[in-house]
Amino acid sequence: DVPNRGWTKGEIVNTFRDIFKTNAFGKKLILIVILDEIDILLDKDGDGILYTLTRTDNVSVLSISNYLDFKNLIKSRVTSSLNDKEIVFPPYGADQLSDILSERAELAFSDGVLNDDVIPLCSAMAAKEEGDARYALDLLKNAGELAFDEDSEKVTSEHVKMAKDRIEHNKVTEIIQTLPLQQQRVLEAILNLTKQDEEISSGKLYEEYKELSKKDAVTYRRIFDFINELELLGIISTNTISRGRGKGRTNIIKLQCNENLLEATLFSI
Template identity: 45%
Template sequence: MEDILEEIFERVVKSRIFRNRDILSPDYIPDRLPHRENEIRKVASVLAQALKGSKPSNLFIYGLTGTGKTAVTLYVLRRLEAKARQLGVPVRFSYVNTRQRDTPYKVLADIASSIGVRVPFTGLSTAEVYARIVRGLSRMQGVLIVVLDEVDWLVRRRGDDLLYKLTRIGYELPPGAAKVSIVGITNDVRFVELLDARVRSSLGEEEIVFPPYNAEQLRDILWERAREAFQPGAVDDSVISYCAALAAREHGDARRALDLLRVAGEVAERENADKVTIEHVKKAWSQLERDRVLEVVSTLPLHARLVLLAAIASGAANGYTTTGELYAAYRELASAVGVESVTQRRVSDIINELDMLGILSARVVSRGRYGKTRIITLAADRDTVLEALRRDSRLSELVENLQNPRG
């Protein structure tokens, strides 16, 4: 056993594939962000007002996953903070990923921590944490920029009350106190429709949309990272181009392209190969697709899981289903697990969300004089989706019945 472990350890330490795999991590912010010069300019133009001590307009950033929204925002803010220190202007920022910090309390606790206000992990009301932030800001000067990443995740689950309070926090601060600007980031271009009109007008003072990358742009991004991440000669242009082409097909997702290249490198390393090949990329793609589906489905709320199971159940015969058929199946499943079903309109919204996540595919087709209908199919691997759903003890028996129908 010791020899096996020693071999694994040596293979990683003396890797023929990687020089620094961290450079391929989605959290790594490089010194250069290719093909995002315009977006950097736009974000910086809005936030640079902080250097004069003025409150920048609240900013809302839209774009599909992996289009560089977070990377550009953090890149600009870090440079802005450094410039502010150089000028002697008090500017700081607080970054919160609301998908990871998924309650108003956790979001407020992170903001409090960024301004030096201590808050216990639990035990206070959100109103008290908010009041402590207001008191802390009252004693400060300059500008605080609060970034709420994946803000749609918080609003869908907890409503937009916290967002409204944060966009209006300036009204509770005395003259001369710190000014607060909000940057909201979302993957969902339709998210703004969920917001109360007052929140929409407060948050959306400035809006920037990030377009997806094309295959050529992704190739440039991958090469930029690969030169530092891999040993010389460990990857070639065919592998980089193949990763870029696959990710471009997935809405131009740079994060997906980087993950794909990194996992392909890990596969090559495990196989003790001298270099990464297209076969390694294909294996990495299968692994990532499975992991992504398991993660997405495992984090869905109960009603979204029921809708997904209903889509599989009602589409079993034809390979597709319609909204009406799916809703009927959903109501039966909700009743079976003892929960009250939501409205058909809400189910329609959930279908849209699952479509955006790439788990379902929903497209409108014309039926001539019978009007239009929405055809819904499963876009992810059926067995992987069912495996993820089975992990929910409330649904395990329903999944079992679907896979092994009695009689």
């Protein structure tokens, strides 16, 4: 049994050592270790654990990553003992997504309630989002819930389009609500300047942000990290422009999410 607090690395290694030593099940054991999202482990802790595992007898490692080049994070002394076989899964196409959705729809919906164009539309929309099966399922589920809420007899393509907006809406509000306070202040400053129709340079943003944060304000330097993070999350975009000879370059910041949605979320926290 694993205690609620989890196991430390040492406890895990020792437990497996003990099992191997006592040969607890009376058979020759092979340990298969599955490391999902292995790039995160490699990035954070380095390849030490992989090294230990590849140098231990009777251990097989199966690792999963979304990054085709994750092996660059492994040093050659480890790659040489990996003896690995790589399997690449290409993103799902619309037809494959349709198959997955049809299988689920069979279980989730009563016969005949889905209009014929619903599954093809969900599949096409998700195929555009890098073939994300999770997104395809989410669209279908939300479309069904919206139809249910309306007491509609059928799920239609209109429900799917509404579902897309609802998922987008929830994603933006969730991101904003979980941002640290000072980042929320930065967003509020961007919102204010956007509403005033101002071109937003980092300098102007910092002035506005300082107004809002008063004595809690972080340094100008830190603001650049915040801007980067907000851009990575897709909430803003930045564009570097040159002001002409000798005047240097300026970052122009633009909001990339719905203004009203941002305002409503920021002020409901």
